[in-house]
């Protein structure tokens with residue numbers, strides 16, 4: 624793989640819309656979207672790692688850092704070998720990682736963070752409603768119960784928000800998460816498109 628992977632982080636509380644915006648971005652040539660939530664959910668539930676994931680996520684807790692990092696690294700490497708992710712032409716869009724300060728430090732050897740998109744909402748009640756709707760649509764155990772959601776939001780404040788302080792404020796971009804899909808996407812693209820264009824050739828011309 625390339626030396627350190629050129630990366631933009633999608634950052635924000637559960638329900639902020641990281642996955643939705645990441646999927647939209649990932650459909651555009653030149654971007655590779657990788658979500659750790661999707662990575663964990665794709666594990667066989669009966670496998671050892673699948674059981675570890677269920678044990679933590681069903682309580683709204685984070686999977687331990689070492690397990691998460693090892694799986695993340697294997698996953699990204701596999702995507703690169705399979706040609707799904709092309710480190711020499713795709714900007715990596717990470718959604719859901721790093722989620723603790725320890726993960727941030729462990730990942731430094733692998734990724735070069737060129738931008739952080741912080742999706743946030745002035746009104747957290749909106750996020751809880753989004754999570755509950757998602758629970759119904761996607762059958763997610765971690766979103767179904769209000770107490771689990773509250774635990775996830777508390778863990779976000781305690782463990783994940785401090786990750787933002789790790790990055791130079793000049794690369795952290797605040798984006799209002801409340802709006803139409805297209806409206807938020809246009810704000811996200813205003814941040815990431817110039818980064819992509821600076822790092823890589825125009826995918827339409829290669």
Ligand code: ADP
Nearest residue numbers: 637638659660679680684685686691719720722
């Ligand atoms: P959301 O989008 O609601 O924030 P995710 O789909 O990203 O949730 O993650 C679902 C669950 O997967 C988390 O609650 C956690 O248990 C686990 N998980 C995802 N990413 C990480 C990570 N970087 N470190 C530890 N656990 C993680």
